[in-house]
Amino acid sequence: MGAAPTRIGQQDPELVERTGFSPEQINNLHKRFLQLSGNKDTISRENLNDIPALAYNPIKSQIIEAFFDKRNQHDSEVGSLEEITFQQFLMVMSHFRPPTLEMTAEEKEAMRKEKLRFLFNMHDTDGDGKITLEEYRKVVEELLSSGSIEQESAKEITDAAMLEVASTNVPHMGPEDFYEGITFEHFEQILKGLEMESRMHIRFLDTATVHCGKS
């Protein structure tokens, strides 16, 4: 990229507003977007699959899928996209902004909810708004170093986790009842103790950077 960097941040103030990034940050992310997409306008799943650093991530497929998930676009649509534009890319990224000092308590609460929502969507692959045992089990299996632990143990763990959710949220469930799946409210409830503020965010670079080759 020898020419002057695209000042996309300045050109599109709407982006700044919708995503909460600064124009500098948008520029940097745009550079990255172009790098990933091969200078095209959209990114497909193959582009993301090709990132070498991501290969060792156990939940790689879930992460990639999250980018193509319509629910992460702050719309109420469900389903998945085939390719995403830069704007949609930014929308997904905006889930990971760090909290700033000026935020009020409600804004922080909303941010936390947004991040929890992101995690929830990662589990709920069929988009019905509930995490079933199968879906949860899949994620747990991915997390456990595959090959070194039994599938049985993953099942046990998932069952125990679901039981925890059930007994915390629906304490009067009788032995015969059928716990359908974790809804978002239950999900929030069970993860109340999870400390997200200091961990689930990225320090997006403000200054212009120079990318040397593919990373």
Next chain:
Amino acid sequence: AGESEKSNLPVFTMNYPRIQIPFEITLWMLLASFAKIGFHVYPKITFWVPESCLLVSIGLIVGGIMYSVNEKPPAVLTSNVFFLYMLPPIVLDSGYFMPTRPFFENVGTVLWFAVVGTLWNSIGIGMSLFAICQIEAFGVQDINLQENLLFATIISAVDPVAVLSVFEDVSVNEQLYIVVFGECLFNDAVTVVLYSMFSFVTEMPVVEPVDMFLGVATFLVVGLGGMGFGILFGFVAAFTTRFTSKVQEIEPLFIFMYSYLAYLVAELFAISSIMAIVCCALTMKYYVEENVSQRSCTTIRHVVKMLSAISETLIFFFLGVVTITTEHEWNWGYILFTLLFAFIWRGLGILVLTQIINPFRTIPFNTKDQFGMAYGGLRGAISFALAFTLPDNIARKHLFVTATIVIILFTVFLQGISIRPLIEFINVRRTNRKTDTINIEIHTRLMEHTMAGIEDLCGQWSHYYWKDKFMKFNNRILRRILLRDNRAESSIVALYKKLELQNAIEILDTASGDISAAPSIISLQEEKKNSTKPKKKFLAADLKNMHDILSKNMYKIRERTVSYTSKHALPNDNQRREILIRRHSSIRRSLRPGSFQTRVSMKPNNAQEAGILHRGRGMLKAGSDKVKKVQAEFCK
């Protein structure tokens, strides 16, 4: 005949002087330890009053007793004894159990507060005290600027011992803890420099600008030298442990010897010994824990904790004793103003410094955090010992000693006792240490992997960039040199334990312990039928096993060292090392009961192992038709 009376063979003799010194040391140690036991008789006391206060109080009482019988205290709390024997174990403990990940994430802030903060405090307090000295009414006009600055340096050193014992109990959020903790440890460099600079300067009639320049140069030498020595000794220690597989009984010794050596060598050159020992511990821990055997590892941790506990107890205890028995010089004005200025300058310092550094931080400090930091700046024994090492040519030495003691007692007692209710009252962000639900444990890891993935995806390294670079360097070069290669033995042990775990989980499902080798397909089908109805009974032990499995087998993000744990508890050994799992996953795969058709090549070494292996194969019956419909019990 007239010879002198023959004395009979003495049956019972006493030779006290011979054993006096070790005997008295042991007695004092026992006394202090009994005090420690005694506090826990009433748990309510230790909840409200930090242990340091209690120990000082007991020391005061004992000191009072000794004073009234005109007995001199043991010449134990000389500054030599303190700095050479009592302080190193405590600092070693702090360095060894320092949570490295948060530390390195905040290292800039830590150094900022340590260096600039201490400078600010020293100079501020010194100057204001000098201004006070000019007022005739207080009668301290003879103290010149250099002496004031010297004194200010002594009392601006925030003390790790005091702070840790208080902050631990309050369990503030990790960021706050690590910043204050780090500040305590690293302000030693500044204190050493300023102290030697000012004490040198008090002997000189005139201060020249070149001395200021030299002061800065000294600071760099002291700070970086301390770190350098520490890292050097750390690497040497790690390298040594590579060859100690045959002498496992003395493996722990190397850790202590090398860190102590680092400390002493730094003292030799008058560079920051605290930084040396902290850096040594930080560097060496990572490699040593992989090299030494499990038992040595446990021994090391135990002994480090024990030594530091006893040192800390003794320090506070003697603080109390010596308070009564030392010569005091009291001056209302000077002492009260010292207190006042110490507070004001610390508060101001934290405020100003935080404003400057907040924009650079990912998680800025809010006002409550700042209050916690300012209020948690306790002074302790280091100031005390430094006061004792003041050169005797300072006329007002006793006044300084008295003032130091007053400040220490004030901060330890008043601030120590009140910090817990205050922090709760203003609701500083606390940390949640208990991952007592499986969901939280799973999702913590899920979150971390997600973040790592997103970071890789958008290519934003921020401060992980240097860490990644270092990790690559580490993996390629350092680990090859410093680590032992032969791990075959430990992998079998790990395997054995893993199978035992699986066995334990299997037992819950098959009440009759049916170990017939049924084909896997059947049990899977049964499982599917009941898949959406998790209605099994989980015993507390099984849940614990699950936590174990989760913590051991989930993919780890980065090499995790001991995370933020409680000061007085031994760290949990449940974190299995990733390296074992990664390297020997092939062995495990071959042993999976799913592949029981193709039998394993590994022959069990003894009957017990054979039993485990055999039962491991029977795991497939799990959950087949034994659905139980009861509530779960959680382990807490």
